[in-house]
Amino acid sequence: MSEWWTYRIASFVLFSPRTYLRLCEIYNDAIWPLQIVTLAAGIALVLAAWVGRPSSARAIPLALAALWLFVAWAFHYRRYATINWAAQYFAVAFVAQALLLAWSGVAGRIRFGGVAAWRQRAAVCVVAAALFGVPLLERLAGRGWSQLEAFGTAPDPTAIGTLGILLLTRDPSPWPLLTIPLAWCAVNGAFQWTLGLADALALPLIALVALALRVASALRQPLRPSAR
Amino acid sequence: MRSPAPNGRRAFLGSLAGSAAALLLAPRSAGAQQPPITRAVPSTGEALPVVGLGSWITFNVGEDRTARDECADVMRVFFEAGGRMIDSSPMYGSSQQVIGYGLRKLGMPAPLFSADKVWIASGSRGAAQIEESRTHWSVPRFDLLQVHNLLSWQDHLPLLFAMKAAGRLRYVGITTSEGRRHADIEAIMRAHPLDFVQVTYNAVDRDVEARILPLARERGIAVIVNRPFRQGALISATRSAKLPSFAADVGCASWAALLLKFAVSHPAVTCAIPATTSVAHAQENMGVARGPLPDEPMRQRIATLFAKL
Numbered sequence: 001m002s003e004w005w006t007y008r009i010a011s012f013v014l015f016s017p018r019t020y021l022r023l024c025e026i027y028n029d030a031i032w033p034l035q036i037v038t039l040a041a042g043i044a045l046v047l048a049a050w051v052g053r054p055s056s057a058r059a060i061p062l063a064l065a066a067l068w069l070f071v072a073w074a075f076h077y078r079r080y081a082t083i084n085w086a087a088q089y090f091a092v093a094f095v096a097q098a099l100l101l102a103w104s105g106v107a108g109r110i111r112f113g114g115v116a117a118w119r120q121r122a123a124v125c126v127v128a129a130a131l132f133g134v135p136l137l138e139r140l141a142g143r144g145w146s147q148l149e150a151f152g153t154a155p156d157p158t159a160i161g162t163l164g165i166l167l168l169t170r171d172p173s174p175w176p177l178l179t180i181p182l183a184w185c186a187v188n189g190a191f192q193w194t195l196g197l198a199d200a201l202a203l204p205l206i207a208l209v210a211l212a213l214r215v216a217s218a219l220r221q222p223l224r225p226s227a228r
Numbered sequence: 229m230r231s232p233a234p235n236g237r238r239a240f241l242g243s244l245a246g247s248a249a250a251l252l253l254a255p256r257s258a259g260a261q262q263p264p265i266t267r268a269v270p271s272t273g274e275a276l277p278v279v280g281l282g283s284w285i286t287f288n289v290g291e292d293r294t295a296r297d298e299c300a301d302v303m304r305v306f307f308e309a310g311g312r313m314i315d316s317s318p319m320y321g322s323s324q325q326v327i328g329y330g331l332r333k334l335g336m337p338a339p340l341f342s343a344d345k346v347w348i349a350s351g352s353r354g355a356a357q358i359e360e361s362r363t364h365w366s367v368p369r370f371d372l373l374q375v376h377n378l379l380s381w382q383d384h385l386p387l388l389f390a391m392k393a394a395g396r397l398r399y400v401g402i403t404t405s406e407g408r409r410h411a412d413i414e415a416i417m418r419a420h421p422l423d424f425v426q427v428t429y430n431a432v433d434r435d436v437e438a439r440i441l442p443l444a445r446e447r448g449i450a451v452i453v454n455r456p457f458r459q460g461a462l463i464s465a466t467r468s469a470k471l472p473s474f475a476a477d478v479g480c481a482s483w484a485a486l487l488l489k490f491a492v493s494h495p496a497v498t499c500a501i502p503a504t505t506s507v508a509h510a511q512e513n514m515g516v517a518r519g520p521l522p523d524e525p526m527r528q529r530i531a532t533l534f535a536k537l
Binding site: 011013014015016019022023026079082083084085 | 284285286288289290291292294295319320321322406505
């Protein structure tokens with residue numbers, strides 16, 4: 001784009017807050033009661049990551065991959081792209097994250113469990129923020145029940161929940177798996193701020209906390225060559 | 229090179245013809261209304277009401293049927309009040325599809341003046357994008373196509389002029405917004421036989437008064453004004469301010485009406501395109517196209533007022 005530096009984020013906010021919330025509402029109505037299933041899946045995933053059985057190394061990344069793939073297709077491509085042409089690129093990024101997660105699972109690149117107690121507690125807090133905190137904040141910000149975003153079906157809680165679950169990996173720094181969720185939180189936080197949504201800052205703030213925890217765990221537990 | 233702007237008689241006759249046409253074409257419910265003020269497109273003399281309808285943000289409602297019907301209601305009120313120009317762009321998400329939905333629902337109103345844009349970096353894909361836009365609108369051809377924000381204008385302008393020469397388009401234009409690339413806009417206005425130029429103009433953003441608006445008059449180029457309310461920010465700024473008493477002299481009962489009167493009262497401006505999702509606001513906007521317009525001293529007072537807000 002010519003002189004792209006003259007554009008602000010506001011130049012790419014193509015719709016009103018009302019339109020976005022109506023889109024969430026119509027989407028939620030269309031997929032109900034899948035949100036209950038994905039919420040239960042989120043609880044099961046964090047419990048499995050906490051326990052850290054060997055089979056989790058494959059199952060958890062593959063389950064997360066399925067959720068990212070679903071959000072890419074059902075939310076970004078089928079719905080969000082109808083009001084935001086950038087959503088087709090968001091869909092591609094979510095598919096890329098799904099592929100990274102799936103590859104990590106199939107190749108056995110990450111293992112869960114055996115992490116310090118403080119990290120377990122922190123991870124549960126971040127996942128709880130994704131499963132319950134984000135919808136609660138959205139509700140407090142004035143959204144209707146049918147406009148709330150749920151883990152596994154909407155991008156924000158899915159990104160935060162993934163960051164939380166990945167805090168339970170034995171390897172201290174699975175950075176390739178963190179890049180897209182962190183980038184999404186930064187980009188969409190800025191976007192929602194520009195849109196004027198009252199809960200806009202929650203997403204990047206929770207992501208920042210997850211990032212800080214990840215850095216802290218990497219500093220406390222240097223990468224070992226025998227991590228696998 | 230094009231000839232200078234047409235003389236006053238041609239413009240006057242164009243306005244007269246346009247007003248008469250608007251009267252004939254307007255639905256019965258609007259029959260008792262005074263016809264809207266029109267300005268002539270300098271290159272043809274065709275008259276256009278000074279208030280049109282934009283679609284940035286407001287018409288991008290996706291597949292939400294309820295919201296689409298609300299947009300169609302805005303369009304219905306717009307046409308009933310004698311409106312003609314609706315403006316959109318491929319950049320505006322689903323706005324083109326929503327306009328098409330509204331037009332089909334309203335039975336493709338004959339007064340429609342369809343203004344759209346080409347907005348794609350690839351020059352070779354411009355024609356395909358235009359055809360896709362036309363399909364969204366459900367119109368046989370566009371009245372006006374503009375190069376959006378001068379994106380790849382070197383490739384798209386020749387295409388638009390070729391379409392016009394082939395009778396597949398009536399008018400060619402370029403656009404900018406928020407003060408971007410005014411030097412380039414000016415250079416293109418001087419070098420190419422444009423019919424329209426679209427710029428941001430309101431009581432605060434007045435850069436175009438210095439060079440672009442005078443140049444448009446000199447070159448006989450119609451001017452479309454976008455962001456007359458600065459996307460609502462100027463109206464928000466007046467929230468606690470009292471409407472000045474002189475607003476009543478030009479028939480304005482609100483700050484929004486006064487702002488819109490300011491934009492359309494510049495003699496070089498052909499049409500302003502405020503966007504709204506509200507039927508009441510659409511009616512208020514079209515009301516601006518009736519009654520007296522501010523003279524130059526009053527325009528200065530309006531600008532001074534907003535400079536202080």
